[in-house]
Amino acid sequence: MREKATTLYLGPQHPGITGNMMVRLKVEGDTIVKATTEVGYLHRAFEKLQERRNWLQAFTLLCRFCVPEPDPVEESYARAVELLEGREVPERAKYIRVLMLELARMGAYMLWYGGQNGSLGLYTMGQWSVGDRNYILDLFEELTGGRVYHMYIWPGGVRRDLPEGFADKVLRTMDYFEKRLKDYDDLMFDNTIFQKRTQGIGIVPKEKAVEWGVVGPILRGCGIKSDIRIDDPYEVYDKLDFVVPTHEGGDIWSRALVRREEVRQSIRIIRQVIEKMPSGEIYNKIPNPHKWALPKGDAYARTEAVRGEVGMYIVSDGSTHPRRTHFRGAAYVHAITLLEKVLVGANVADVSAIMNSLGTCPPEIER
Amino acid sequence: MMKELKEHIIRRVKANFTEAEENNDFTYDRLDFTVKKEVVPSLLLFLKEEMGFKHLSHASCVDWLEEGELELVFILWSPKDKIKVFVRTRLDRDNPVMDNMDNIWPQLHTYEREFREMFGVQFTGLEAPDEFILEDWQGPPPFRRDFDTAAYAEKTFWHRPGREDAQDVRETIANRDGEDIPDFAKKYSR
C-alpha cells in the first residue's frame, strides 16, 4: 500500500535553504516523489534597470547578481562590451583580472565549505572556512575598497593598479590557505560520516548531464572534463598551467572532491599570475560615459564561476544605453530543472546538502 | 582552421535549411543564423543531434519596439568543435506565438516560462503555471520596452523624500517637511 503523499514546503524562511527561494516537496514517508522550485523572491528586474542606465552605470548593478562571487559577472559584462566594441585590454589588466577571478573563486569555495558542512551539521567547518574567507576579503578591500562588491573589472581593463606590496600579501595569504586546507581535509574529507552522508546522494547522470545544461564543477563531478577556462579560454588562462580535476560518480562526494582540488588549483594559478605579471598600463580609457555609444549588434561572453558557466548577453542599438542585457547564471539551470530531477527519490534529510552541492544561488535565477 | 570549420557548418546547415541566413562576419568563434520562427525547432534539433551543439548556453529575448518585433536568440555551444552558434528569429510583437521546445533541452522550459511572463511570448504547448517570478502581477509584461518601470515605481511605492536631486543628502533629510507620515511613524522614519 502506498503511503499518502504530504507536501512539505522548504522555504522561503528555512535555515536549510540557500538564499531566498522555496522548494515544494511531495513526500511519501522520507522519500521525495516530486519537487518543484519556486523562485521570484529576489526579482529586482536588473536587466530592465540596466536599460535605463548608460553602459557604465549599468556596470554598477552587476555585482548584485550573485553576491557570493560577483567578479565573474563583472568579467562577463566587461568582456562582452569589449567584444562588441573591439576594445583591446592591456596585458597587465588581463593578469590582474585573472588574479581577481581566482581570489573570488577561492572566497566562494570557502563559503561553499561552510554551506555544505552546515547543511550536514558540521558547524566547525563553516566557522573556520568563513572566518578564513575574511583574509581573502581583506585583499579585496585593499585592492578595490569593497569587501563584497568590488566593481573592479570594468570595460577596458581594471579600475586600479595593485598597491605596493600587494603581491607579497597575496602570496602570504596563499601560504596560509595551503596550511589551512590540510586542516579542512582532516575535518571534512577524512570524516567517515561525511563520506557516508555524501556518497551516492544527489546523483547527476553522466550521459544526460551535457544535454541537461549541467556546467562547472557539477559536470566535472560527473567525470566530464569541461571548463570554460580551457575550452573557450579568456584573458590569459591559456598561458597558465593548471589542471581541471574530474571525478566519476556524479554524487555530492565527487563534486566535493572536485571543488577541493579546484581550490588548490586556484592557489597554483594565483602564484603563477603573480610571477608572470608584466608591468604596463592597466586601463584602456573609455570615452565620457554619457556619450559612450556602443556599435549596433550583440555579444555574448561567458566565464567560469564556482557554480559553473555564467554569461552575459548584451544587445546594443547603437545608443549610449543598452538595448537589452541578459545574464545567464548557472543556477538558472541547476536550481530549477536539474534540482527538480535530482531531488526525486532523494531523502528529505539530504535536500539541503544537495542544494548546496549544486551551487544553488537564487539571485542569479530571477535577477 | 576556425574558418574552415565555420564554412563546414554553414554548408551543412544550408543544405538542410535553405532559407537560413548566415552571418559570418565575426573574427572570433561565433556564427549567426537567422531563420523564420517555424524552422527554429527543427534547426535547433538538427544542430543538437547532427552537428554536436549539445550545450544550450543561453537563450534570450530582445524587444525591438520601433520595428514592432520581438527577437528570440538561442546561443549554442559545441563542446566538440569549441564554437558558438547563434540562432535568431523574429516574432510579431503584437501576437508573439512560438512552438514549445522544452523537449529539445529541458532547461528551455525555464527560459520559456520567463519569456512568457516577462515579454508575453506565448509558447503553444508549454505546460507550466502562469506565474514564475512575479506574483499577482496586473500590469503588462514588464520587460517590454513600452513598460516604464520608473513611472510604475513612482506610482506604486512610497518614496522617501530627499533623493530627487543630487544635493547634499544630509541637508535634504534635515530640511524634510511636509511629508505625509503620521506622527507615530515619524519616530521610525528618521
Place this chain on the structure above:
Amino acid sequence: MINDKNSQKIVDIIQNWARKHSIWVLGYGTGCGAIEIPPTMTSRYDAERLGVRGAATPRQADVLLITGYLTTKTLKRVIRVYEQMQDPKYVIGFGSCTINGGMYYDSYNTIKVLDKYLPVDVYINGCMPRPEAVLSGFGQLQKRIAEGRADGAKQYKENLEWYRANQKKIIPNWVMPEYNW
C-alpha cells in the same frame, strides 16, 4: 507586590537586560545582505559573544533582520513571518535599499521604504554594510532595548490599520490570517 510601580520598574530593568543580551536573529536571508551575516556570525567578528545567535523558526526569534531590498513577493512572506514572531520583537533594516530604495529606486518589484510596512527599530546603512556596521547596529538595538525604546511591535499593534492599508496597497491578493497575538 508585582503591581507596585517601583518593583515593576526593577522587573523591567532585569527583563530588558536579559532581552538585550540575548538576541536571537531569525535565519531568513531576504536579500543580498545575507552574504555578510555568515562573516558576522563566524570566527573573526563572532556576534555570539554579544549574545546574538541564529534562530531557526519565527516562533523562537526576537529579531527580524531584513537583509536588503524586499520584493513584493518577499514582503508578503516577511509580514507573515513578522506576525508569527513572539512579542517583544524587533526589526532591523539592513542596507540602503531598506531605507530609501538604494540602487533599486526605479524597480517595479521592490519596496523602497521599509518603515511604511513594518516598524523598524534600527537601520543599518551601507551597501553592503560591513560586519562591523552590523555589530554596531546590534549595539544600537541593545541600547534601545535597555532604555525600553525598542517598542516597534507595540506601535505595530496599535496602528495596525495604517500598516495594513500600506501593505494591502502593495499586495493585491491578500490571503493571510489576521494579526491576533
Place this chain on the structure above:
Amino acid sequence: MEEVLYNVLGAIATFLVAFVVGMTYGGLNRKITARVQNRKGPPFYQNFIDTLKLASKKSAIHHGVMQHFGPAFLMVTSVMSLLIVPVLTHNQWFPNLNFHGDLIFLLYIMVFGPLGMALGAGQTGNPNSAIGITRGLSQMVGYEIPWVLALVALMIQYHTTSIVGLMAVQAQSGTWLMFSSPFAFIAAVMAMLGMFSYSPFDVVIAPAEIASGPASENGGKYLFTMMSSGSVFAFVKLTLYVDLFMGGADNIVILLVKTFALYMIPVLYSLTTVRYRTEQSIRWFWGWPSFFGLLAILQAVIF
C-alpha cells in the same frame, strides 16, 4: 512531618542545583564549541540570560491544549527522574525516592518525555515538528538497545535493580563499575551520545533539514520550559552515569568533576562530526554499541 518538610525542601534544592549545573554546562558547551571554532564565544552564563529572556516574552502562542503537553511532559520527566537518581551519597539534603526496581522505572520514565513531546508536536500542525519527533522516537529505538543491554547486564551481574544497590556494590568492592564491567560502560557511554543528541546524532533538531524539529512552533515560555527541562535532564543523565559507573560522589565538587568529564565526551565528539541520517544513526546504535552490550551480558552471565 518534619521529614516530609525536609524532603520537599531538599527536592527543591536538588532541582535548583540541577538547573544551575545543567545550564552552566550548556553555557560551557557553547564556550568550548566557540574556542574550538576559533572564536571568543558567549559568556558561560549565556544560557541563563537566554532562558530569562524566553521566560519574559510577553506572548506565547499555542495551537491547542495538546501543545502544552510537550514541554510539560518533558519537565515532568526531568523532575521525576531527578528525584529517583541519588545526587550525593550520604547527604540528607539531597533526598531520593529510590526503591527496589527504580532502574527499571527509570528506563520507562526516560521514554516518557519524548512521547509527551510527540503529542504536543502533533498539535502544532507544523510538518517539521512531526518529522522531528518521528526521527526522535526512531533514534530512541536505536540507543535504547545498548542502554538496556548495559543496564540488564549490571542487574544480572550484581543481582540488584536499584541504583543505590549498585552504588553499594561499588562502595564495598572499592572499584568502580566502569572497571569491573567495562563492556557495559562502553555500551552505556555510546548510548549516551544518542541520549544527548548532539552531533552526529542531532537528527531531532537538525536545523538545516527540519528547522528545529519538535520545537519549531514553541516560542517564549514553551521554549523556556523545554530548555530548562533539557538542562535538568542533562544533569540527571550525567549524575546517573556517575552513580552507576563511577561510584557516585561524596560531595558536590567530586560530582561536578566527574559529570563534567563525562559531559565532555558527547560535546567534543559533536564538534568534529557531520550529522547522521536517522536510519544511519539507528544502524550505528545497533552495531558496535549493541555488540558491547551483548558482551556485557555475556560477562555478567559467565562471571
